[in-house]
Amino acid sequence: xxxxxxxxxxxxxxxxxxxxxxxxxxxxxxxxxxxxxxxxxxxxxxxxxxxxxxxxxxxxxxxxxxxxxxxxxxxxxxxxxxxxxxxxxxxxxxxxxxxxxxxxxxxxxxxxxxxxxxxxxxxxxxxxxxxxxxxxxxxxxxxxxxxxxxxxxxxxxxxxxxxxxxxxxxxxxxxxxxxxxxxxxxxxxxxxxxxxxxxxxxxxxxxxxxxxxxxxxxxxxxxxxxxxxxxxxxxxxxxxxxxxxxxxxxxxxxxxxxxxxxxxxxxxxxxxxxxxxxxxxxxxxxxxxxxxxxxxxxxxxxxxxxxxxxxxxxxxxxxxxxxxxxxxxxxx
Amino acid sequence: xxxxxxxxxxxxxxxxxxxxxxxxxxxxxxxxxxxxxxxxxxxxxxxxxxxxxxxxxxxxxxxxxxxxxxxxxxxxxxxxxxxxxxxxxxxxxxxxxxxxxxxxxxxxxxxxxxxxxxxxxxxxxxxxxxxxxxxxxxxxxxxxxxxxxxxxxxxxxxxxxxxxxxxxxxxxxxxxxxxxxxxxxxxxxxxxxxxxxxxxxxxxxxxxxxxxxxxxxxxxxxxxxxxxxxxxxxxxxxxxxxxxxxxxxxxxxxxxxxxxxxxxxxxxxxxxxxxxxxxxxxxxxxxxxxxxxxxxxxxxxxxxxxxxxxxxxxxxxxxxxxxxxxxxxxxxxxxxxxxxxxxxxxxxxxxxxxxxxxxxxxxxxxxxxxxxxxxxxxxxxxxxxxxxxxxxxxxxxxxxxxxxxxxxxxxxxxxxxxxxxxxxxxxxxxxxxxxxxxxxxxxxxxxxxxxxxxxxxxxxxxxxxxxxxxxxxxxxxxxxxxxxxxxxxxxxxxxxxxxxxxxxx
Numbered sequence: 001x002x003x004x005x006x007x008x009x010x011x012x013x014x015x016x017x018x019x020x021x022x023x024x025x026x027x028x029x030x031x032x033x034x035x036x037x038x039x040x041x042x043x044x045x046x047x048x049x050x051x052x053x054x055x056x057x058x059x060x061x062x063x064x065x066x067x068x069x070x071x072x073x074x075x076x077x078x079x080x081x082x083x084x085x086x087x088x089x090x091x092x093x094x095x096x097x098x099x100x101x102x103x104x105x106x107x108x109x110x111x112x113x114x115x116x117x118x119x120x121x122x123x124x125x126x127x128x129x130x131x132x133x134x135x136x137x138x139x140x141x142x143x144x145x146x147x148x149x150x151x152x153x154x155x156x157x158x159x160x161x162x163x164x165x166x167x168x169x170x171x172x173x174x175x176x177x178x179x180x181x182x183x184x185x186x187x188x189x190x191x192x193x194x195x196x197x198x199x200x201x202x203x204x205x206x207x208x209x210x211x212x213x214x215x216x217x218x219x220x221x222x223x224x225x226x227x228x229x230x231x232x233x234x235x236x237x238x239x240x241x242x243x244x245x246x247x248x249x250x251x252x253x254x255x256x257x258x259x260x261x262x263x264x265x266x267x268x269x270x271x272x273x274x275x276x277x278x279x280x281x282x283x284x285x286x287x288x289x290x291x292x293x294x295x296x297x298x299x300x301x302x303x304x305x306x307x308x309x310x311x312x313x314x315x316x317x318x319x320x321x322x323x324x325x326x327x328x329x330x331x332x
Numbered sequence: 333x334x335x336x337x338x339x340x341x342x343x344x345x346x347x348x349x350x351x352x353x354x355x356x357x358x359x360x361x362x363x364x365x366x367x368x369x370x371x372x373x374x375x376x377x378x379x380x381x382x383x384x385x386x387x388x389x390x391x392x393x394x395x396x397x398x399x400x401x402x403x404x405x406x407x408x409x410x411x412x413x414x415x416x417x418x419x420x421x422x423x424x425x426x427x428x429x430x431x432x433x434x435x436x437x438x439x440x441x442x443x444x445x446x447x448x449x450x451x452x453x454x455x456x457x458x459x460x461x462x463x464x465x466x467x468x469x470x471x472x473x474x475x476x477x478x479x480x481x482x483x484x485x486x487x488x489x490x491x492x493x494x495x496x497x498x499x500x501x502x503x504x505x506x507x508x509x510x511x512x513x514x515x516x517x518x519x520x521x522x523x524x525x526x527x528x529x530x531x532x533x534x535x536x537x538x539x540x541x542x543x544x545x546x547x548x549x550x551x552x553x554x555x556x557x558x559x560x561x562x563x564x565x566x567x568x569x570x571x572x573x574x575x576x577x578x579x580x581x582x583x584x585x586x587x588x589x590x591x592x593x594x595x596x597x598x599x600x601x602x603x604x605x606x607x608x609x610x611x612x613x614x615x616x617x618x619x620x621x622x623x624x625x626x627x628x629x630x631x632x633x634x635x636x637x638x639x640x641x642x643x644x645x646x647x648x649x650x651x652x653x654x655x656x657x658x659x660x661x662x663x664x665x666x667x668x669x670x671x672x673x674x675x676x677x678x679x680x681x682x683x684x685x686x687x688x689x690x691x692x693x694x695x696x697x698x699x700x701x702x703x704x705x706x707x708x709x710x711x712x713x714x715x716x717x718x719x720x721x722x723x724x725x726x727x728x729x730x731x732x733x734x735x736x737x738x739x740x741x742x743x744x745x746x747x748x749x750x751x752x753x754x755x756x757x758x759x760x761x762x763x764x765x766x767x768x769x770x771x772x773x774x775x776x777x778x779x780x781x782x783x784x785x786x787x788x789x790x791x792x793x794x795x796x797x798x799x800x801x802x803x804x805x806x807x808x809x810x811x812x813x814x815x816x817x818x819x820x821x822x823x824x825x826x827x828x829x830x831x832x833x834x835x836x837x
Contacts, residue, residue, distance in 0.1 A: 148422050194436060200423055212406075212438040279403035297629040323472065 006220060008316070012279040015308075016286065017086040027293040028044030033162050033288070034169040044174040045237045047278050048181050052229035053186060053260050054277040059222045060202035060269025061118040065107060065126035066230040071249045072133045073099040073227075078147060078244055079138055087148040096231035101131040104227020109221045126250070132209035141245045147238065155239030174236050179314050181229055182274055189274075194221055231300025239248060257279055259284050262312040283308060336493055337362050337413070342391035343380055351377040353387070353549045359494055364520050365527045366536045369546035369569050370759035371729040378546075379496050380436060381412070383415045384408035385439035386663035392622075394739055396493075409439065412493030420483045422471045423685035429454035429467040431482050436489040457485035460516045460522075475823035484515070497520070497528040497716070501535055502757050505620035506785060506827065513539050526753045527700065532759060532786070545569055566760045576764060576792035579771050581610025581811070588663075589779045590748050592631070601803040606641070608748065611776040613770065615794030617785055623803035624783050627668060627751045632664040633657040633783075641684040643746075658687065661747035665737050665754055673737040674725050681707035681721040684739050715765055731762025734812055738769065749773065755789060767793055785827060790819050799826045 023030045049066050056063045064270070073096035081092060103125070110121045134137075144152070159168025189195040197218045200208035205215050238244040261267060262283060263276030287304045334696045337359040342519050344352040352374045359365055367375040370773045373742050380386040382393055384403040391431055393400045395411040422431050429589040433453040437445070463481050471479055487495050501509045516526055530536055536543065536558055545552040545568045560568075567573055601623030608614055608727070618624050629635035633651040641648055644660050657664070665816070666672035675683055685692060685706040692702045705723040714735040718728060741749060753771070768808055770793060770810055774780055784790055789834060790797060797809040807826055813819060 114821070193438060193443050193445060195447055196430070197438075199426060200434070201427055203419070203423035207419075207423060210417075210421045211435040212409075270423070 003218070006038060006264075006273070009273065009276050009279060010314075012263070012283065016279065019286065019290075023290045029292060030293050031314070034166065035293075037169050037171050038229075038284075039285055039289050041172040041240065042289070043281050044172060044178050045177045045233050045240065045258065046252075046282045046285070048113065048229050048233040048236070049226075050256050050259050050263075050277045050281045051181050051185050051255055052226035052233075054263075054272050055189070055198060056226045056264055057116075057265050057267070058189070058223055058269060058272045059198045059204045059258060060205065061219070061222065062257070063122045063226050064116065064257065065103075065106065065122040065129060066177055066226055067104045067129070067249045067251070067253045068126040068129040068133075068255075069100050069227050070230040070234035070237065071246070072103060072129050072234075073097065073231035074185060074238050075133060075244055075246060076137055077231075077235065078142060080240060081148050082142070082146055087150050089150045089154055092148070092151065092235050093232060096235045096273060097228045097232070098227070101226035102227070102230025104223040104225070104230075105220060108223035109226070111223070112216050112219060126253070130173060130250055139246045142238075142243060144242045147242060147244070151235070151239040152242050154236075155242055161192045172240075176317065178230060181232070182278070184193060185274055187331065188225075194218060198222055199270060202266075202271070203212060204270075215249065254311050255284065255305070256281070258309045262309055263313070267313075268314070280312075281282075334358065336362055336396055337382065338394040339378075340380055340387045340394070342378065342393075344377055344381055344386060352381065355391075355546075355551050357382075357544060357551070357554075359525050359527060360542075361493070361525050362520055362523045363517060364539050364542065365525065365543045366468075366540035366543045367527060367529050368536060368543055368548065368565060370761050371731060373546040373547050374535060374549040375570075376498065377549075379415060379498065379527070382408070383413050383496065384393045391521070408491060412491055413496070414487035414490060414492035414494070416480075416483045416487060416495040418498045418502070420479055422466075422479055422482060422486075423650070424472040425470055427468050427581040428465055428474065428482055429472055430476075430709055431458045431471050432457055432485045432489055434772060435486055438671055441640065449728045454485065455487055455504055457488045460488055461485065461518065463515075467696045475508075476503040477505070477511070478694065480504065480508075480512060481515075481658060488519075489672070490525065494525040494527060497526065497533065499529055499757060501530060501532060501689050505618065509535065515692055531759060536565070537562070538829075547571055557700055569648055569759075572763050576767055576788070577794055579613055579774065579793050580665075580790070581613075581795045583609070583777055585610045585777065587642065588669065590631075591643040591646075592645070593629070595630065595637050597626065597635065597638050597641070599803075600635070601800070604800075604805055605741055606798060606805075608779045608781070610747075610779055611774050612796060613780045613794045613801060614784050615797035616783045616800065617787075617797060617823065618800030620787060621721065622800040624800050625752055627800075628752050628781065628783060631657070631748075631750060632662060643778075659746065662739035663687075663710050663743070663744060663746035663749045665741060665749070665751040667752040667756065669730075669737055671693050676726040676732060677724060679722050680711065680718060680725055680728075680736055683725050683736050684710050684721075684743055688746050706743055707739075710743055714739050729759075729762070731758045731766070734758055734762070734766065735769075739768070746781045748776065750783070753785075754782070756782070763789075787820050787827075788825050797823060799823060801826065 029035065049070065052066060053063055076099055077092050077095040080095065081087065107122055107125055111118050114121065140176060154173065157173035159173055159175065161168040161170040189198065197208065200211060200213055201215045201218055207247065208215060221289040234249070260277045260279035263273065263278070263280030265272030265277065284305055287301055291300050335358045339355065339357045342352055342355040352807050353379060357378070367378065368376050377386065381388045382409060384405040387402050387788050392404050395413070400407065429451050433450040436453060437450070437706065444547065451467055459467055461484060465474070465478055466482070471482060504512065513535065520526060541555045541559060542566065543555045545565070546554065547569060586609055588607045588609050594607050595604045604627060606614065616627070626635055630637050630661060631651065632657050635654040641652060649660060651660065651662070670676060675686065681703055685703045689698070690705065692699050704721065711718065711721055716732050716735045716739065718732060727732055728736070755766060758766070770780060782794055795811050795814065797814060798805055799807045809819060
């Protein structure tokens with residue numbers, strides 16, 4: 001978080017620009033406002049969880065349960081709202097984020113008590129949360145007719161509209177929660193002691209303890225924060241799709257992990273940037289929605305995402321190795 | 333001088349083993365106090381008792397007039413006790429400024445971060461010790477010496493009154509050590525008490541006012557450093573006379589094993605030539621960064637050369653990888669034994685067998701009985717002090733760990749054994765045992781390249797010496813020249829010549 005924008009993010013930006021130019025030459029349709037706005041809209045939900053995951057990864061942990069948390073939070077909140085007739089967006093967000101926070105705390109407590117790697121714990125809780133929801137709460141699907149109307153309005157809401165040849169295209173309001181999440185996370189990581197604690201335990205937990213930080217408390221915060229953002233994402237997702245099925249979202253975790261890693265986050269913790277994570281998500285969605293425009297089938301998508309992930313990790317590790325060599329550490 | 337810390341009757345046991353036995357120690361303001369003793373003698377345990385990490389079984393600690401039976405680390409820090417551990421406890425990906433200031437701000441109970449304040453704290457502390465550094469660089473990007481300075485500044489930022497330093501000089505070059513010593517003296521003048529642990533005796537005598545010697549958990553005594561010399565100090569530490577016997581080559585075979593000719597890798601070393609015969613112990617000396625480790629890495633296939641040739645037993649060859657080096661009979665004992673020399677969490681026998689796993693395998697399966705026999709043989713031969721060959725290497729002392737690394741490579745019967753600073757962080761007792769082994773290997777016809785910048789060590793072990801500075805060989809000494817009086821002085825001056833160039837670039 002030292003320099004505003006580093007070499008790595010510059011590279012990601014360049015990739016995005018070059019690829020965009022390439023696509024627009026191949027197919028001018030890409031340049032239409034509608035296409036761009038659509039990409040922003042579909043990627044906005046993922047950006048929120050990516051930011052939450054980034055915080056977890058900076059602390060040296062990993063979370064693969066956030067999609068289950070997002071589903072659990074949003075599904076339960078919507079169920080409550082449908083059954084009681086509450087039609088309030090604030091209520092939906094508040095309840096879903098509260099549930100997300102609680103589930104996140106469960107993750108943190110398990111990691112602390114069992115002293116097991118976060119990957120295994122959250123892999124377990126991912127299935128656990130999902131299972132509890134479908135077994136004990138409900139496994140009915142909510143179609144567009146049953147969802148509270150406030151949700152639909154939010155999902156279709158736009159910040160402003162631009163007139164295009166096919167009518168008008170609007171920029172989604174979902175961008176606001178993304179911005180809020182980004183700014184809040186920047187503030188936490190950069191301007192608060194707990195945020196520096198997150199970075200510190202990601203660098204070296206023992207040293208952080210010696211510097212006076214309490215890794216247990218920090219971990220509680222980190223996973224609760226990631227849980228809350230997941231709860232928020234769940235509601236936005238339901239609003240955009242205007243339906244919610246008890247098998248959605250779960251299964252997309254690793255794509256988000258890939259996005260965050262592509263964004264330059266250290267897998268071992270201690271370093272990572274919000275802007276990088278956002279760019280990582282953008283690259284994946286850009287590929288997702290443009291391959292068809294350049295005449296490739298969507299099966300090429302996995303191939304490209306995989307290749308970019310490997311290249312991104314290789315580049316960071318190469319930079320590390322060059323640095324090590326200058327300190328006379330020969331690892332290869 | 334006024335005492336700021338008195339510890340009285342400190343005793344501490346771990347699962348029945350006495351680590352400290354009724355220790356009294358007084359630390360005065362404006363004094364540099366050295367704790368000396370072999371590994372496992374209790375000096376680190378004492379530091380941990382005084383800084384509140386361990387609670388002693390008996391005894392009390394009095395800091396500035398207040399008495400504590402159960403001192404906590406927080407209380408100790410509030411009272412101005414700061415410990416710089418050997419690993420420095422810094423945050424690699426955080427900036428220099430933040431590393432210096434973060435603990436202070438955390439202990440003051442700040443909830444938010446003021447980056448301007450962080451910078452001003454860092455600047456103020458760096459000014460105190462007169463060091464200039466780029467505050468925005470991350471700690472991972474700066475040299476070991478600068479990291480040490482950052483750790484010192486962090487302690488000073490927290491109003492340290494007593495600064496404990498555990499082996500502060502192991503990773504530093506000679507110039508850097510001198511600089512650190514100067515800073516220590518400067519801080520002492522300002523009234524700070526510095527307590528440090530070091531195995532390098534010459535450093536101890538350069539800066540220490542008082543030396544407290546420990547042996548097996550007992551305090552032998554407090555000495556004024558002027559009343560001791562290296563010989564009496566090591567006598568008190570070990571309880572016996574330690575004399576390093578001088579090595580003389582007895583091997584009759586004069587055909588060269590390893591010849592290197594004009595070996596060059598730009599920016600690291602240039603135009604290095606040498607011829608090594610069986611039984612030679614060639615001292616390769618020079619400062620950190622003189623090219624000595626880089627050259628060793630090249631001979632072991634880890635650092636490709638750009639030009640020049642290598643001949644083994646008269647045949648020209650290239651060493652492209654450690655595997656190739658092993659096949660040619662070259663072994664390397666790396667400088668960083670913790671990360672590069674050992675599988676620290678594995679058993680002794682697994683470490684010893686690791687370099688010859690191919691030969692003890694039959695149809696892809698390890699023959700366990702043979703592994704045990706080999707491990708036991710080298711544990712006995714090298715006098716590794718361990719309950720059994722099943723013991724995890726990480727639990728051994730530094731000296732015994734190093735013997736395991738040596739055992740691992742001698743098991744492969746190498747023709748050329750490169751040892752990069754084999755006795756770093758090792759106590760005197762183990763040192764002399766390791767020297768003895770090296771002499772035995774050489775007598776048996778092994779050729780050894782011995783890298784070190786400790787002049788006594790070089791003089792005791794080597795029959796030839798090559799001095800490197802800034803990647804170039806600046807002088808070679810043969811047996812006769814080394815035997816002459818004052819050779820050690822000449823070599824010391826030559827080693828120092830690089831640092832002179834560094835100061836005036």
